[in-house]
Amino acid sequence: MVSPTSEEDTRKVQTAVIGQAESDWPVFLPYDHDDFDTFMRGRTRHDFYCGVLLGGCGKKLTPKRYTGKKCHYAHRPPVHCRRTETGEASADHLYIGQALRRWLLRQGYQGADITYLDPGSVHGGAVEARFGQGRSRLIRVQLARLSLREWQETRERLADRHTHVHWAYGPYCGLSHNEVDAAGHAIRISCRTQGDTREVYVGAQYPDNSLAWSALTECRLSNEGVITPSLDAEPPASSTPVPAPTPVAFPLAPGTIAFTAATELPASHTDPDGTAVRLYEADLQPLGSAAVRARITLPHAHPAPSPHQLHIIYSSAHLLPLTEAPPSGPDWLIRADGASPLPQQTDSRWPDLRPASPRPESPPATPTTTEPAASTPSPLPLGEAETIRVFRSRLGIVARARGLINWETLISHAGAAPGDVTPDERVRLLIEVDRPRADGKPVLSALVKPALAPEAPAPYFPEVLAGLGWRSDLSEARVAEVWERERRSAYALAQDASTPELQQSLNTSREKNGTRLWNDAQLVGRIRAHLNLVAKGRSRIKWRTLINKQGIAHSTLSAKDQVRLLAAVDKPYVPSRGLLSALVKVDGQTSGPAPFFGDVLTELGWSPDAAMPTVEAAWRVALDRAYAHSRQSAPTAQSSPVVPSAKGDRVHWSRLGTTKAAVTVAVRRALIDAAQRQVCVGWHTLAAAAGLKPSDLSAMARESILVAVDSPPTYGVLLSSLVVASEHTPVPYFDAILKRLGRPYGLRPIELGRLRKTEQARVFAAYRAAAHTADAPKERA
Template identity: 85%
Template sequence: MVSPTSEEDTRKVQTAVIGQAESDWPVFLPYDHDDFDTFMRGRTRHDFYCGVLLGGCGKKLTPKRYTGKKCHYAHRPPVHCRRTETGEASADHLYIGQALRRWLLRQGYQDADITYLDPGSVHGGAVEVRFGQGRSRLIRVQLARLSLREWQETRERLADRHTHVHWAYGPYCGLSHNEVDAAGHAIRISCRTQGDTREVYVGAQYPDNSLGWSTLTECRLSNEGVVTPSLDAEPPASSTPVPAPTSVAFPLAPGTIAFTAATELPASHTDPDGTAVRLYEADLQPLGSAAVRARITLPHAHPAPSPHQLHIIYSSAHLLPLTEATPSGPDWLIRADGASPLPQQTDSRWPDLRPASPRPESPPATPATTEPATSAPRPLPLGEAETIRVFRSRLGIVARARGLINWETLISHAGAAPGDVTPDERVRLLIEVDHPRADGKPVLSALVKPAHAPAAPAPYFTNVLAGLGWRSGLSEAKVTEIWERERKTAYVLAESTPARQQPSVRPPEPKAGTAHVLNEARLAARLREHLELVAKGHGIIKWTSLLRKQGISPSTLTDQDRVRLLAAVDSSYVPGRRLLSALVKADGQPPGPAPFFGDVLRELGWKPDAVTPTVEAVWRAAVYRAHARGTQAVPVARSASAERPTEEERVHWGKLGTTKRAVVVAVRRALIDAAQRQVCVGWHTLAAAAGLKPSDLSAKARESILVTVDSPATYGVLLSSLVVASEHTPVPYFDAILKRLGRPYGLRPIELGRLRKTEQARVFTAYRAAAHSAEAPKERA
């Protein structure tokens, strides 16, 4: 194998991204020419980009094969790229982010959100991964160097805004020793080249500087953070004697144990490490085993598991024998970090668990030795998953109309009668509509009110809030306050988002083990927008053409990717609903449905019936319905800007398939998110938030968008001050923005820089205070 050599020409790089320039899907080009041939199988020379998240120019790269020197990517002339990190480690921040996403998915967390801070900087900046209920937990991987003061300030800021913050350190940041001093050990993270990829390794560093490495897949997650195999084992010997363990605890694999009928025991308890926990007794069943009565501990702040739901232990857990067990009582205790309710009442993996349906006037609970009740509510006509999708869609329509809806009307949209659903099932369904909770996401259940009653919280709204994580027993005044706030938030969010961008269900999560690291939600939205235009023109489009319209090479996506993306475009199958995926065909196919349309239908949940017994029947009806709706105007948001767009601007936005107002709304939301995270952003982030590429927006268009964002300025501060050019410098038109906003302008560069820093500090202060005040009502018990 040819050993890598240093090359001065920064046009020659070792890493790229695929899919599109804004992708966070990294690829490493092997050095050796034999490995090059293996790497290129199934790929073309047009699939690679100098990614903006690599600090690159976003232009295409060409893989070059050599026998006398290392293989590498090369820019296509003319070259104007300022990318500084070009070696094999230059995409490590992306490899780490995607590895953590896949790892958290296996730990049971499907809502991980990844942020790359200062990508393209030396050693990759930092990676932040938010996950858990309300994305309240955070893994921060610090790759670039920080001063001790910056590190301490960042720790304090993140700790104020998250329930758990877990730090990991790259090989060059120089802070792991400080973490060892603060916490007793530090989690180190590193990447190693293995074939045509970079494998992520994790190690635990101890006070004696010993460090044992393992792959990320061998680690587990606890409330204390990433736990490596060496941390699970006995720590290395030190001058401080380690007490011998006092009990036996067997680790349990996440996702293998479910329980129901949980009853909290009155006494307070603490774990051996001193952590306060709550103790429950429940019916429990491991996979492939019989159900038993056992005890479970959960963190004190964890929401109490409903005894009338099926719960699964997705977190790390340990099995301990109960030393105080009685002959008639449970023999085992499970110490768990968390559990999540399942949306369904039964699960074939745990056939012996049957949650009892509560009844208002039921007799006192039977002893634990009797069989749990097996009565279940009447099946919903559309099934539970589709009913929840219908609820979300209908409540989105109600929010856009700034209205309310009673339960009887809402359930009728799902083809059911009020009597088909028990009061407790109603609460559970509404909880699922709003699950999982997240900052800035309104509780749509606040739009459901009692029939023949004035606008007010429904009597069961308190139970819905408890199921979403609010503490139980809230006062009536507090419930009304939350109801008012969530209702208004739903209205504002619905008005600021074009209707066609509000899917009735979240897009599918990426599956573990596959390289689906493109933002699938954004890509599905862009495909949906383009198919709306195809429908308007009464046309059909080839899959390859549809992808190329988005700047994506078809060779980068598999057949399974195609089915999943088209299913995300249509969200679900309901008879009579438009299916835009019917307008997509394969290259060179005869007239009729595409060969993959049947797979898309099955992914959507379609089953043959009397009206549409075959795939072709569904396709014909879907094409007719799409074209019939296509004759109407595409439902894009109307411009509400104070400035009437010129004919030239209208043509420009029309070519991009959007409107200026829609872009302004997306940019404003992205800047607010940056303000809440206390970071600055570039136009690659803002353009991606609007579903565009940075090259779609001229400097004049960017200036106009930012002026509209700050007209008027929210909290009296300028969000536009957070927008930076390369190397964290002000955008060249910041002075023009100040002039158009009536602020002092015409400043010298040094004065302009000071003003921008001052405005940034004011933005961070305003949104930190706003975030704290918004979080106050959500404090958990």
């Protein structure tokens, strides 16, 4: 290994950021060329920026691999960068900020606000992390030097604005001794290179100047600040007594605890950090365990959980022993940041929890039908293959919007509820969404997060990565970096994708059996549209550039694929017409036909003749005619083929990120809910239930959906009769629905209205009775 040597050219730097110039996600380039190869796996040379938060110019950096000197990033000329800190530690303030955000999340504090003060200055300025109720707590990491007077003034200013201020000191600020004098010990913070990252370490400095270091992940947070293992194990000799440790609190994984029958207790309760909360007593069940009676605290502003619903704790939570409980009362307290109600009354993951239904004010009416109840719907109403397709399509839409989607919303687009899918099944489905893996293909699962959670990798994202081929023991920092890179890649790729189907097929390679993973017809259409634009500009384009513009790595296509696709662009072959494939060249080529153009001609069925005796002659004619044709009629990128909608639907379901089957399931559920509430509904309600706008669905599409809902009718009643237009008038296509369902149709308006009211009464009677019995009608899969 070549030992690092100092280099005076400040254009050569050792740290960068990924995603964009303003990003706070740092990356350190290892010195050694062997480590360089490992570092670049899954990355490209276009992912790195001279970050603004590094004091840089914001321009792209290129990683350079050397065997005789240290590897480094280099600016792309011309260089006008005034960045002063370029070495191994130049991004430590960003590594510290990211590590604090992840650590605070593990301590139960979501959405910490990280601020970088004077980034790019010597030693990185300072980092501030605000968290807790109203961002009232603060961790201040002082990296740059401060005078004693500045330090004292800053302490007073921050103490006036926050309930708790915890200080930590970098290796060069020279203030830790003052902190030891003031508090009995000081918290030191430092970064160390480990592989291709900089890990954050925390040390406790004692009056005798001794230091005990440990990883930040091994520390905990108390009202007194950051507590290292050495502070826990052996209090330092100091005139100031060490505060008593906080009560034992076991962190609980989000999504593993459900509860019901919650009753608010009048007693007030305050969390250890001083925030006011509401205290509830509820029936609670962890995954794989029995149900118990326990107490739960939720933030004071959190909506009170209904005792008649099943709730799941999706946020971070901690389990504490309840020392003040009466002898016959609960023994445990759960401190949670939030909970969400589930749409269903029961869930197979928590079989012992049964919410009590409100008592009806009057005895239930006798059911009008005696048919047996429908069977319980399958966990995935659309089936696994169709569910995965819907996931990919919806995630493509999320990527184009440059957003994230929570799992609960994503599963609803497939007509299922969160409780229908176990955590293991959720991971398996997300893995299938991103299979097969390929160079340049983003991991769409990076766009999925739990509800009420911050913009960070989902707790199960490392399991998804492991299922896709990443190592199962990735550090938190590495998982966060992969998540950020894959998210940005999905956003960037989505900008060039014209349809969700194409989005999920871009940047893919071949499977081992040689099956193509892209849609040839759509890809050829996009290539043709792009070459028409090239012809209009009377220019040529390299094959590498052309195929990369379609979002596919050129290395994933063989020479045979290249010839086949270009020939498809110009089929059917007409000798008198120009050939768009003549516009394609190879790297470094300045004139003449591409080396593969003769193979394209052969694929098209061309043969030499007197007018075009050679490949070069045929190329010149094809090129001139392509330019001439572009002046007469120049198609645009909008001319790429579009998948026609199904007859009668008049809806491009794929563009909406869903399927007709998924919309049918959602509409059926919404109509069953309306029947149980004894109301009619309009399409604004039904479209919202399917995640759509009313304007997304034509009248013919609405008719087709309602026919599917009632094919065959559940319990012999027509749910479609509950759908009304404005002013509570019947929808104009109700007679057409009757015809397609084999019912009497062609009735006069007064007869049609009477029939509709009769059907509504039958629906209300069936579901009013069933709502209070164990054999309530279930929607079909």
